[in-house]
Amino acid sequence: MAMPKQPASNRSPGRPRDAGAAPALLDAARSLVIEHGYEAVSTQMIADTAGVARQTLYRRWPGKAELVLDAFLQSVMQDEAVGDQPFEEELRRFLQHLFRNLRRDGGAIRSLIASAQRDAAFLETFRTRFALRRAEIVKAILRRAVASGELPAEADIETATTMFHGAFWYRLLLGQPLDDVFIERLLRLLCAGLRAEPETLQR
Amino acid sequence: MAMPKQPASNRSPGRPRDAGAAPALLDAARSLVIEHGYEAVSTQMIADTAGVARQTLYRRWPGKAELVLDAFLQSVMQDEAVGDQPFEEELRRFLQHLFRNLRRDGGAIRSLIASAQRDAAFLETFRTRFALRRAEIVKAILRRAVASGELPAEADIETATTMFHGAFWYRLLLGQPLDDVFIERLLRLLCAGLRAEPETLQR
DNA sequence: ATATATAGTAGACTGCTGTACCTTTATTAA
DNA sequence: TTAATAAAGGTACAGCAGTCTACTATATAT
The missing domain is CATH 1.10.10.60 (Homeodomain-like)
Incomplete structure (x- = not known):
């Protein structure tokens, strides 16, 4: 169906895969x-x-889930750019872009999360190729905020990232709306916690 | 296999269901x-x-998921008691009890969350019979903290509850450990945000 | 040319969920 | 006693994911 007619010296024998x-x-x-x-x-x-x-x-691909993950990975992984706005604005833009994508891809993402619960091998794939890479974007924004003095050095970036993603995963998985109101309330509470964190535990 | 031999006047005709x-x-x-x-x-x-x-x-039951939900609902719904400790301590006990249960039931809960993504009717059942009721426990703790003056009246209980549950759902679904270290870090960040919330947005 | 190795197509197969059907059994109503 | 009703057991079925096998096609190596 295709024409892989390259002379290609160093290739294994056998019929080559159809590149298309x-x-x-x-x-x-x-x-x-x-x-x-x-x-x-x-x-x-x-x-x-x-x-x-x-x-x-x-x-x-090992199965349907891995194929669909690959099929959606590109479109979900394109908002990686970290700008130079205040970190709260960076997080806002991250969520706005994400929620717009999820209106189209949210159903697929939910099904992939579901598949990951029933297949340990796919969970590992999903975790490393999707979840950890998404989390890394947010961590980079927060690390930059610490470096610039916007956040205290003691800010718990790891936990903040988990709460950040967990909050919208929770709403996504329960079919609750992911809208601008939620973005503002999430950012307000999370940023308040990050800024106030060091002097906590005083009571 | 059983003996439902009650005279039972007002019952529909036909063979009665086996109560066992x-x-x-x-x-x-x-x-x-x-x-x-x-x-x-x-x-x-x-x-x-x-x-x-x-x-x-x-x-x-409509299917396997609904049956298993019922089978685990009791054991998962028994830590509902709201005590009179400071709210942070109440949340800590809630998580400690929950994480202990999840060591046994976590796999089942994950599979039920997965089933809810593939079956809209079961999502609604799972949401109302499980997720919303779990969330209500946490909301009750936070409402009580507001009433007692531990938290400011403006505290965003709804969003805090979402972040609280979302955080450990995220870790549960990604197969990451749910341990005491995580409890302390989650509580510290969340409580800092809740206490600091009103005077936020100043920057 | 010939052997070897691998991809492609097609179809059979297993085990699963959920549904449909049939026959038997237990109960109410007349 | 008889009719009606509904549950119980058991079997069959459709549609699915994923595996396996047989056969064909296309490449390399000698």
């Missing part, structure tokens, strides 16, 4: 899941749409 | 899931262990 299959599967998975939802899309549908046998999918 | 089937299914579901994990336990295994046909399970 993976992109076709990723595209098919992404658009089908966006249109019908993760549960309503079968691997057979994805393979048919990509014009490929189902086995070809399983030769490239 | 539901408890037997709940017991079987709970112990099997604790022993083997949610995914490894099939409805057939549960029914066999309960000494009942699989169809009898589906006559009482």
